Amino acid sequence: MDASEPKVPLVEMRGIRKSFPGVTACDGVDLRLGRGEVLALLGENGAGKSTLMNVLAGLYRPDEGEIRIGGKPVEIRSPRDSAAHGVGMVHQNFMLVDTMTVAENVVLGMAGLPLVPDMAEVKRSVLELAEKYGLRVDPDAYVWQLSVGEQQRVEILKQLYRKAEILVLDEPTAVLTPQESEELNVVVQRMKAEGKSAVFITHKMEEVMTFSDRVMVLRKGKVVVEKVTSETSPRDLAKLMVGREVLFRVEKKSFEPGAVILELKDVRALDDRGLPALRDLSLKVRAGEILGIAGVAGNGQRELSEVITGLRPVSSGGISINCVETTNKTPLEIIRSGVSHIPQDRIAVGAVGDMSVASNLAMKGYRDAPISRGVLLLPRRILDLARRMIESFRIATPSPETRVKFLSGGNIQKTILAREIESCRSLLVAVYPSRGLDIGATEAVRKELVAQRDAGMAVLLVSEDIEELLSVADTVLVLYEGRAMGTFPSAEADPEELGLLMAGVERKETVS
Amino acid sequence: MSILFEKRKNISRTAQVLVPAASFVVSLILTGILLLAFGADPFATYRAMFRGAFGSGRAFTETLVKAIPLMLTGLGVALAFRLRFWNIGAEGQLTLAGVAATGVAIFWGRWMPSFLLLPTVILVGCLAGAAWAGIPALLRTRLKVDETLVTLMLNYVAILFSEYLYYGPWRDPKGYGFPGTEPFPEAAWMPRIAGRAHLGLVFALFLALALWFVLNRTRWGFELKILGASPQAARYQGISVERNIVLAILVSGALCGLAGVGEVTGISRRLQQGLSLGYGYTAIIVAWMGQLNPLAVPFVAVLMAALLVGGDQVQMMMGLPASMGILMQGMILFPLLAGSLFTEYRIKRTARHPAAGAAAEGAE
Numbered sequence: 060m061d062a063s064e065p066k067v068p069l070v071e072m073r074g075i076r077k078s079f080p081g082v083t084a085c086d087g088v089d090l091r092l093g094r095g096e097v098l099a100l101l102g103e104n105g106a107g108k109s110t111l112m113n114v115l116a117g118l119y120r121p122d123e124g125e126i127r128i129g130g131k132p133v134e135i136r137s138p139r140d141s142a143a144h145g146v147g148m149v150h151q152n153f154m155l156v157d158t159m160t161v162a163e164n165v166v167l168g169m170a171g172l173p174l175v176p177d178m179a180e181v182k183r184s185v186l187e188l189a190e191k192y193g194l195r196v197d198p199d200a201y202v203w204q205l206s207v208g209e210q211q212r213v214e215i216l217k218q219l220y221r222k223a224e225i226l227v228l229d230e231p232t233a234v235l236t237p238q239e240s241e242e243l244n245v246v247v248q249r250m251k252a253e254g255k256s257a258v259f260i261t262h263k264m265e266e267v268m269t270f271s272d273r274v275m276v277l278r279k280g281k282v283v284v285e286k287v288t289s290e291t292s293p294r295d296l297a298k299l300m301v302g303r304e305v306l307f308r309v310e311k312k313s314f315e316p317g318a319v320i321l322e323l324k325d326v327r328a329l330d331d332r333g334l335p336a337l338r339d340l341s342l343k344v345r346a347g348e349i350l351g352i353a354g355v356a357g358n359g360q361r362e363l364s365e366v367i368t369g370l371r372p373v374s375s376g377g378i379s380i381n382c383v384e385t386t387n388k389t390p391l392e393i394i395r396s397g398v399s400h401i402p403q404d405r406i407a408v409g410a411v412g413d414m415s416v417a418s419n420l421a422m423k424g425y426r427d428a429p430i431s432r433g434v435l436l437l438p439r440r441i442l443d444l445a446r447r448m449i450e451s452f453r454i455a456t457p458s459p460e461t462r463v464k465f466l467s468g469g470n471i472q473k474t475i476l477a478r479e480i481e482s483c484r485s486l487l488v489a490v491y492p493s494r495g496l497d498i499g500a501t502e503a504v505r506k507e508l509v510a511q512r513d514a515g516m517a518v519l520l521v522s523e524d525i526e527e528l529l530s531v532a533d534t535v536l537v538l539y540e541g542r543a544m545g546t547f548p549s550a551e552a553d554p555e556e557l558g559l560l561m562a563g564v565e566r567k568e569t570v571s
Numbered sequence: 572m573s574i575l576f577e578k579r580k581n582i583s584r585t586a587q588v589l590v591p592a593a594s595f596v597v598s599l600i601l602t603g604i605l606l607l608a609f610g611a612d613p614f615a616t617y618r619a620m621f622r623g624a625f626g627s628g629r630a631f632t633e634t635l636v637k638a639i640p641l642m643l644t645g646l647g648v649a650l651a652f653r654l655r656f657w658n659i660g661a662e663g664q665l666t667l668a669g670v671a672a673t674g675v676a677i678f679w680g681r682w683m684p685s686f687l688l689l690p691t692v693i694l695v696g697c698l699a700g701a702a703w704a705g706i707p708a709l710l711r712t713r714l715k716v717d718e719t720l721v722t723l724m725l726n727y728v729a730i731l732f733s734e735y736l737y738y739g740p741w742r743d744p745k746g747y748g749f750p751g752t753e754p755f756p757e758a759a760w761m762p763r764i765a766g767r768a769h770l771g772l773v774f775a776l777f778l779a780l781a782l783w784f785v786l787n788r789t790r791w792g793f794e795l796k797i798l799g800a801s802p803q804a805a806r807y808q809g810i811s812v813e814r815n816i817v818l819a820i821l822v823s824g825a826l827c828g829l830a831g832v833g834e835v836t837g838i839s840r841r842l843q844q845g846l847s848l849g850y851g852y853t854a855i856i857v858a859w860m861g862q863l864n865p866l867a868v869p870f871v872a873v874l875m876a877a878l879l880v881g882g883d884q885v886q887m888m889m890g891l892p893a894s895m896g897i898l899m900q901g902m903i904l905f906p907l908l909a910g911s912l913f914t915e916y917r918i919k920r921t922a923r924h925p926a927a928g929a930a931a932e933g934a935e
Contacts, residue, residue: 435788436792
């Protein structure tokens with residue numbers, strides 16, 4: 060074993076096994092975390108990182124294995140038990156109540172809370188903690204008013220308020236701007252200086268390098284390697300994580316754009332709360348072009364994809380596809396004009412979890428031959444088509460009849476991708492297509508997007524991963540608060556500058 | 572040892588049949604305990620119930636008589652529930668269809684060619700049932716009004732309206748003050764097949780097959796399946812959520828309406844008190860116990876009808892309250908709802924302690 064191993068581990072997990080139907084998520088994993096140490100858990104989707112941490116946080120009970128905290132064996136049956144042992148987890152999907160204030164969320168669900176908590180006292184301590192760790196947030200604000208980054212700060216404050224000694228962060232930077240990630244790092248370093256420890260789950264190499272002291276790579280439920288971060292490199296880690304060499308570059312043909320396929324002119328639209336989400340947005344995407352939309356989540360990306368696909372009304376301005384006006388047409392009319400859409404929310408919108416893989420793959424094509432004749436569906440043809448698509452898109456599923464919700468995130472995305480690419484005739488709108496996917500699946504998604512472009516389709520790619528935009532897109536448009544901050548050929552774009560534009564920096568300077 | 576629940580990957584067909592069957596057995600046991608408390612012998616009571624429901628040709632046709640409206644309302648409710656539209660207004664849709672059918676039968680019967688009368692009565696009745704279901708469907712899709720409350724309250728409106736008619740303006744002047752309309756002309760009678768069991772049985776069985784086919788083999792059925800599973804996903808696939816909900820609920824109301832038509836044209840041959848014996852509510856149990864599968868609904872409907880008929884027999888022969896049958900129907904629902912745990916989950920037994928776990932692993 061490694062020499063850097065802490066002498067008195069704060070947390071020790073031994074031989075943790077946890078299986079779900081058909082999968083062994085953790086297969087005898089050992090983990091040690093020292094006091095004042097930051098450990099990165101690196102691995103692809105389905106490698107067992109989240110499962111392992113959910114076991115520590117009391118959400119899952121292991122089938123086998125032992126957990127020791129401070130050297131003593133403990134039994135963790137619920138999140139409350141785990142909190143009592145000083146473990147606090149910040150989940151990928153925040154566990155906050157939108158209609159309550161920050162301070163209320165901080166104390167919500169705490170053990171031994173009096174019937175009427177002293178909120179003034181709570182607010183005071185929240186402010187104190189916020190000050191100490193640099194987590195700026197207003198205790199009186201309602202959670203729905205906060206940005207994703209701020210919500211994450213509330214989650215961290217919640218754990219600090221509960222005196223967590225061991226903070227578990229599940230893909231904390233997935234939703235943050237580069238600047239926000241930097242701030243998060245500061246918080247983690249301060250906690251470390253106080254002797255607190257952290258485990259964070261990730262599949263981004265840069266994060267491992269900047270945040271952690273030690274890194275543990277998981278693959279298929281097993282520990283592949285454990286190393287001191289400074290003694291390794293991103294390329295090594297990627298190789299260990301995937302089990303083979305990874306191409307960070309995407310091969311594509313030279314950029315030869317054709318006719319304009321999608322055009323937006325001064326489009327305005329409102330978000331779900333009735334606030335302006337798109338403000339006079341104009342853009343063009345040509346055949347054989349990938350237009351990348353850069354921006355922090357929540358700056359109008361979802362609304363942009365929805366106005367194009369007819370899912371959200373345009374309040375003013377116009378949209379045309381293939382020179383045909385499609386403003387406020389129905390989703391079906393827009394589908395009929397050859398538009399495909401990989402939606403942001405793949406579980407609830409893009410796929411139907413309770414239906415089979417075959418049914419999900421048929422959801423665009425069922426209206427036409429060969430899988431339907433008149434009003435009749437042809438189940439055998441649906442299965443044949445599904446088998447062919449499962450094969451060509453390499454969707455890992457036990458059978459075409461398995462319910463989609465039992466596939467991994469990457470395979471659910473591949474299912475959607477297969478269906479949408481199969482039906483794409485002119486424009487593909489892809490919203491965060493590789494979000495949360497592992498390296499292997501991300502690579503597959505990017506290759507497909509480029510293949511569509513090379514085949515002469517127009518592709519609108521919404522992403523918050525600058526690296527992805529620069530390697531895949533031909534042109535990059537930065538979206539901030541529903542406005543275009545600028546459009547650049549990706550070859551000339553500078554990541555640093557894009558990051559600043561994404562944070563709205565240029566606009567603030569010019570306004571004030 | 573401790574017990575673990577593991578989510579099933581594929582819905583188990585065995586469990587889908589086994590769970591309703593086991594629920595029925597559990598309800599027999601629970602009711603048996605109650606019977607013992609009443610001082611009755613559960614086995615003798617069940618034997619009497621069975622004989623009452625299936626013991627003779629007449630008993631069996633009477634069971635079918637009650638099964639017909641349960642099949643039709645059961646199908647209607649199952650269709651609505653598949654879309655997560657909680658139509659608990661089958662009773663009202665049945666009643667209003669009975670009222671509309673009665674209106675056609677006694678007023679148009681005077682001038683309409685007799686071969687056209689019954690088809691018209693059926694059609695108008697179904698349309699009335701559809702319209703009555705259409706109100707909550709439109710309120711839900713246009714104004715987001717909760718359909719559970721609206722369908723429930725419209726039951727009372729329909730029932731009280733029917734009472735107003737047969738106590739008031741439609742009361743038979745030659746009826747010696749008995750609350751009910753005049754009898755229908757013979758041309759508006761639903762032909763009977765055996766005993767009092769009428770042609771509605773054939774309709775119900777045919778519609779069960781037809782509904783299964785539509786749901787499983789047509790484009791519209793596929794759209795309804797997506798819609799039922801996730802309205803957001805349906806909208807994204809270009810399926811109009813509002814239009815399809817309204818259409819399906821109209822069909823649901825028409826099916827419930829046909830049940831009402833069958834009752835007035837096939838059984839009472841007039842509109843009178845006791846048009847429905849709560850069929851519209853029992854339909855909810857029928858739909859759930861049939862796992863919302865149209866092909867299972869007829870079987871479950873016969874079982875539920877047997878409980879009703881058998882309950883009556885128990886009252887006559889053993890002096891127990893007739894509501895014993897209804898009580899058993901209710902008793903089925905609880906284990907049934909609890910049983911969905913087993914259709915969705917697989918049960919695994921594991922060891923509590925890690926050390927013991929290794930041992931158990933080896934033994935398995």
